Amino acid sequence: MRGKGKLMIALAIIIVVLYLIMPIVSPEHSRELSRTWSIGILTIGCLTVLGMLFEFEERHTSTKIIALIAMIGTISAVSRVPFATIPSVQPCTFFTICTGLVFGPIAGFMVGAISAAVSNLFLGQGPWTIFQMLGWGLAGLTSGFLRNFFGIGKNIGNSKRNLSLLFLSIYGAVWGYLYGWILNIWHWATYVYPLTWKTFVLTQLASFWFDTMHAIGNVIFILMLAPKTISMLERYKERFEVIIENSPEKRKEK
Template identity: 30%
Template sequence: MPKKIKWSTLMLAQLALLTAFCVIGRLLTQPIPNVQPVTAILFLVTLYMGVLPAMIVGGLSIVITNLYLGMGIWTIAQIITFCLLCILVAGINCLIPLKNHTGIMLIISFVSGLLYGFLISILLAPFWGVKSFWPYYFSGLPFDFMHGVGNACFYLLFSFPISSILTKRFLK
């Protein structure tokens, strides 16, 4: 049974700041194809705050950044895919407590880049009129690989500072 979320001013402020961090991170890394910090941040939010807060941060981040980068049917596919990835991480976290397993999270972060591309391709192929799915999907695989590498790097980079903030362990 999922834990009940206690909405507090601190939690709302954290969600707002994490959303802003995702937006700024995505906009700053936009010139690098498929490399952005959103997935890593959403995984940390999932582990430390829960799935619903992660979905809120993910949905808001995608909508806000797509106002700058371009809004379209892909916005809905991106939100759905990020939600599915957060649910997947939460499910794995029920089996293996992931907060203390950085190596496993790095693998999950990398694989999620590949899975993200696959899910986006499945969701968007019908809208683009794609007749042959597999060539369409495989043509995007190098970008999905870059997404996975970026996810793992950003997870490694942000895991300590974000987990410290979300567990209120501030450095003195």
């Protein structure tokens, strides 16, 4: 990461480390610090999201790619609204994962962030929006690394499709729970007292059935729609990307 994005991510990490080591270094000060957990968690979320926004701005100079990512994010956001009556089931996580697989980690994060910010214009904005942006964004971010390091997504249209879909479905199910846990951290720090490991675990367990619904929804969307969606996004990517003839990517193909 570079510039502003790198600085904001670094600040977020410093705050996280501070909150983690303070109980060990100075228990007395940690009790005072615990009163600021709500503000601290919100600050960490804001810095992380802003850092990724600046990183996207610095990395992507093609207006076509930027417009395409914005369009996918908007489609994802609008698709969430009809599912609002079904607890925790929506296609936003699915769209975010697919985008990360095709366009890379930063683009995946952006679609997740846009999904939360835009859909909440219809469903209600609040401090939770930052953590929804962070949760969906991290799902897209890590899916980009999945493709880069394990090849998941690359085989979605060939003979290894079933195996690739299986791994992708497991990944989607896992993020059904991780997304809920990220939002629960904010809820625990803001509304729960006292802030102890016991109340933390109980807060996480309270959303188990909602997170399970989210996980099941992700698996269904991936099994039904992932192959065609990823293939379509790949075609758009090929149209907008330009590979220089003597580039390392081109020589690798030869």
